[in-house]
Structure formats: C-alpha cells, structure tokens
Amino acid sequence: MKDFNQHIKEMSQHFNLNKEEVTNLFLDLADEFLMDYSGNANAAKVWKATPEFWQWWQQIWLNRDSMILKRYPQRLTGRKTLNLYLIWHSSKYTAMKPSKAVYDAFIQIIKQNEILLNELI
Structure with missing residues (x-):
C-alpha cells in the first residue's frame, strides 16, 4: 500500500493546500461518513x-484520490478542485x-466494552 503521509503531501501540493488541511x-x-452510516454518535465512536x-x-x-486524478485532471485547478x-x-x-x-x-x-445495543441505536 502507498505511504499515506507521502500521499497526503502529494495531494496537498496538487490542490495547493497545506498537509494539515488535507489531513483534516x-x-x-x-x-461525516460514520455519522451518516451509523446514525448515532456512540456507534460512530466505537x-x-x-x-x-x-x-x-x-x-x-x-482509491478515490486515484480516481480523481485519472478521471478529472482538467478540473483540478483553482476553486473547483477543492x-x-x-x-x-x-x-x-x-x-x-x-x-x-x-x-x-x-x-x-x-463485546470487550460490554456496550449495550440500545446505546448504539
């Protein structure tokens, strides 16, 4: 697998952002994904x-970054990029x-933390 820190550095340069912004x-x-997927802050925390x-x-x-770079190279400039x-x-x-x-x-x-299912709903 590609080194993720190196990937963040490359993407930050490509988008003219700093590494902290891409990491954030x-x-x-x-x-956002976990809240949308689980629908519950406790479940997202788990x-x-x-x-x-x-x-x-x-x-x-x-994988998504790879697709972006391959499919949309003409759009990866300026405001549209972000x-x-x-x-x-x-x-x-x-x-x-x-x-x-x-x-x-x-x-x-x-199981390890003996979390009740009603806490995750």
Whole structure:
C-alpha cells in the first residue's frame, strides 16, 4: 500500500493546500461518513476506536484520490478542485459499506466494552 503521509503531501501540493488541511479533510469526512452510516454518535465512536476502520477508510481515500486524478485532471485547478475533492470524498455522494474485517472489529469492541445495543441505536 502507498505511504499515506507521502500521499497526503502529494495531494496537498496538487490542490495547493497545506498537509494539515488535507489531513483534516480526511478526518472530518471520516466523522461525516460514520455519522451518516451509523446514525448515532456512540456507534460512530466505537467505529473510530478500531484500527480496521482507519485502514479501510485510508484505502477508500487512496482509491478515490486515484480516481480523481485519472478521471478529472482538467478540473483540478483553482476553486473547483477543492469542491470536487470534497464532493468525491463525501459520504453523501457514495454508497459504500465497511468491509467484513471492520464489522468484526466493531463487534469485538462492543463485546470487550460490554456496550449495550440500545446505546448504539
């Protein structure tokens, strides 16, 4: 897998943003995805506690960036660039589900912490 820190650096240069801005987008959109997907702040918190979620989310991010660079090179300038980047990564415009490994990690955290299902609804 591609080094994610190097990837963030490349994308920040491509979009004329600093690395912190791209990293914040990565984290903020993960939060957005988890809230949209789970519909519950407690459930989102459990998902975020699993390294498997972050590995999956990182791979999703890398794949989407690769598609952006391949499909829309003519649009990656100026103001349109950041808008496209936000739209492409936004959970509102995607229909994705975490992998089985991410689900399994989620269930493991629930069991380990004895979290009741009604806390996640």
